[in-house]
Amino acid sequence: MNTITGLIIWQDWLVIQSWGGYGVVMCQILLGVYLISSLDGYSHSADSNYALAQSISIQLVKDKIRKNGNRGKSMIVGLAGGNIKTMMNAIPEDNGDEDDEEEDDEDDDFASKSLISFGGTTIDALKDSIRSMFSYGSVHSYMQGSEDFDA
Amino acid sequence: MMEQNVTYASGLAALGGCLQVLAILILAYPEFQKTQHNIKYSERFEQILVPLNILCQIAVGLVNTVSTWYGPVSIVIPIRVSAQLIFNMLFFGKLGIENFPKDVRVGTYIVVSGALILPIVGPTAQQGQNVVELLEQPLSEFWTMILFSLTAVSGFYCMRFIATKSNGKKKLEHPYKFVILLTARVTSAVLSTSISKFLVGTSGIGLLITICAFLACSVVITCVAILQATEVDQSVVSLQQVFILNPSFFTLTHRLFHSSCR
Secondary structure: OHHHHHHHOOOHHHOEOOHHHHHHHHHHHHHHHHHHOOOOOOOOOOOHHHHHHHHHHHHHHHHHHHHHHHHHHHHHHHHHHOOHHHHHOOOOOOOOOHHHHHHHHHHHHHHHHHHHOOOOOOHHHHHHHHHHHHOOHHHHHHHOOOHHHHO | OOOOOHHHHHHHHHHHHHHHHHHHHHHHHHHHHHHHHOOOOOHHHHHHHHHHHHHHHHHHHHHHHHHHHHOOHHHHHHHHHHHHHHHHHHHHHHOOOOOOOHHHHHHHHHHHHHHHHHHHHOEOOOOOOOHHHHHOOHHHHHHHHHHHHHHHHHHHHHHHHHHHHHOOOOOOOOOOHHHHHHHHHHHHHHHHHHHHHHOOOOOOHHHHHHHHHHHHHHHHHHHHHHHHHHHOOHHHHHHHHHHOOOHHHHHHHHHHHHHHHO
């Protein structure tokens, strides 16, 4: 308001030394004020729980891709939809072969190990904490279709 | 009109900001020592504090008014605000009265660095401006009218709020309470700053009108300060302080309310 008053009433526009610099400084001051204030424009749009689940899932995918090569691709598709079932069961679907079942067991074991690596907690504790995390708030819908969460 | 000098204006603005923080500190530090460290002061010492604060505020008012006489308002105000922020952080932080998180500290440095660059990239001093001629410009008249209208309407609501509160109502319930308070505070502060610049550029009837407008703005500022101190959350007030800055008045009002409650 002061700047506008200066420009309109006091004719500051006649003696501005650098319009670009003046504009940038004004933006800088506004951003500084925003940083100091308690306002957070993204506080309602961002979902920290969802972001955390995504982070965990991404880590699992990375581990899986590192171990199994292209087989991890199916999980990336799951990530795009943000499905908690895919996140928590970060194992690609099998083709029905017996050999694959053995591999799946290995995968399960690997996934568990990957989860254990997060903060040194146990797989059950981590599952519990994530389950409680998803029991509240807007991310509740992500739990839909995750009946075999503990499977 | 005084001879314009941006250095004087900036220096006086910074001094005004520093004095304003000191005015708060006069009341806040003994209170902090009493509550946190159980230090007891004599009654006589405590009685001196409020008049000392008032004296400081008078000095602040004078320095702030004079600072606008020497330079553009669009440089003076940001420098005054940033001086308040940085000195507030330094004094209150060093004395341990308040803890400033990292984002607040960084935000303060950003605002201060921006304000320091303003005299280099912003408007320079304009010598021999004719206030009456400036006000007669159509766009200038339009903007002044907007500012006056907003101040008058929001000021009217503020007075109604105070009347409601004085009737015994503890908490005001109005859907646009915050917007009204913010508008009243910002527009009246902007107007009063420009009006204080008019004080040295007018004479006769013009000066009389300027003084009346200045007093009217002061009334609105006082009303809002009282309402802010009792109605708005401190976190929100801190944002408003960045724009308008009369924290010592908040403290004083708190102090007076506190004293009257005893």
